[in-house]
Amino acid sequence: MLLKLARYFLLGLVLLLVFLASGLLAMRFAIHGQEVRVPRLAGLTTMEAERMANAQGLVLFVETRFYSPTVAKGRIAAQAPAADTRVRRGWKVMVAESLGPQRSAVPSLLGQSRQAADINISRHGLELDSWAIMHISGAPSGTVVAQNPAPGSIDPASSRISLVVSATDNAPRFVMPNFTGKTLAEAEDALEKAGLVVGRVPEAPSAEGAEVAAPSSRLIVGQRPQAGRKVTAGTAVDFNVR
Numbered sequence: 001m002l003l004k005l006a007r008y009f010l011l012g013l014v015l016l017l018v019f020l021a022s023g024l025l026a027m028r029f030a031i032h033g034q035e036v037r038v039p040r041l042a043g044l045t046t047m048e049a050e051r052m053a054n055a056q057g058l059v060l061f062v063e064t065r066f067y068s069p070t071v072a073k074g075r076i077a078a079q080a081p082a083a084d085t086r087v088r089r090g091w092k093v094m095v096a097e098s099l100g101p102q103r104s105a106v107p108s109l110l111g112q113s114r115q116a117a118d119i120n121i122s123r124h125g126l127e128l129d130s131w132a133i134m135h136i137s138g139a140p141s142g143t144v145v146a147q148n149p150a151p152g153s154i155d156p157a158s159s160r161i162s163l164v165v166s167a168t169d170n171a172p173r174f175v176m177p178n179f180t181g182k183t184l185a186e187a188e189d190a191l192e193k194a195g196l197v198v199g200r201v202p203e204a205p206s207a208e209g210a211e212v213a214a215p216s217s218r219l220i221v222g223q224r225p226q227a228g229r230k231v232t233a234g235t236a237v238d239f240n241v242r
Contacts (some may be wrong), residue, residue, distance in 0.1 A: 038093060040083035041076045046097055050074050057089035065097045066127050067159040073100030099125045102159060109144045112239030114165050117144050119162055129160030135173060139166040169232070176237070177225035181222045184241055187220055191237060199224075199236035218242065 038054045041049040046062060053060040071077040076097040080115040081087060107124055114131070121128050139145050146164035174194050179187045187196055222240035225231055 034088055034089050035086045038081050038083055038085045038087055038091075039097060040081075041079045041093070043071070044074065044076050045074055046095075050093060053093050055143055058087070059090065059092045061092050061094050062097050063094040064127070065099050065125060067100065067125050068098040069101050071098035071100075081213040103156070104154075106147075106149045106151060106153040106161070109147050109161070109163065110151065111140070112144050113142055114144070114163075117163060127157070127160045129162045131163040131165055133165050133167050135167045135169070140165055141168045143183070173230050173232055175224050176223075176227050176229045176231050179223050179237075180227075181238065182220055184218045184220060185238065186241065187237075195233035196231065197234065197236050199238040201239050201241060 036058065038058065039052045039056060041052065041060075044052065046060075050060040066077070068077050075098050076095045078096040081091075087220045102125075104124065106126070107120055109120060112120065118128060120226050135143070136183050137143055144163050148162045157164050174196070177190065179190070184198075184201065191198055218241040220241050224238045225235070231237075
């Protein structure tokens with residue numbers, strides 16, 4: 001009797017293991033059964049790439065177009081995800097279509113706003129590589145003051161353009177010096193040379209019978225803005241004196 005029970009127990013255990021293994025296989029198939037490999041689309045025409053992507057259950061989307069000295073016009077120059085990447089069916093594959101070698105001159109973007117330059121770059125099939133902001137005295141705020149490649153360049157090595165844009169506030173900037181311990185006259189002279197002005201200076205309290213110091217010789221014990229702060233031309237500096 002015990003032997004028969006042991007056999008039934010072992011048989012039930014085996015059936016349970018088979019059931020669990022089948023469940024794991026079914027789950028694995030459900031998870032990975034819808035995965036496909038992204039085909040290699042580089043060098044194909046856009047129409048060929050779309051047919052190949054659709055055959056794998058993927059969606060092709062032309063994200064950008066740019067000039068390329070090595071890829072013929074109308075063919076795929078780059079893709080994401082990369083070829084052979086495993087993705088789920090219905091995944092969107094982003095591609096860049098080549099416009100062929102650059103044949104027209106690089107447009108002049110100087111004096112344009114950042115937004116206008118972006119539109120002009122895209123219109124000419126170029127790409128914005130990088131841009132930097134600089135404080136340039138006298139330059140109109142928020143406009144392109146330099147570009148690379150230079151305007152008029154024909155057949156540049158890259159379709160990417162770098163820009164330098166003037167800051168919104170182009171007023172000269174100074175680092176506030178420390179005037180503590182200096183006389184008010186010394187501070188006034190330094191501020192005038194830097195294009196700054198003296199702000200509020202409270203009157204010194206006068207004691208009966210005490211000699212009143214000349215305003216220009218009074219010592220500075222505090223200031224605002226504080227030393228080390230960046231300020232623009234014309235900033236008023238307040239002093240506490242004794």
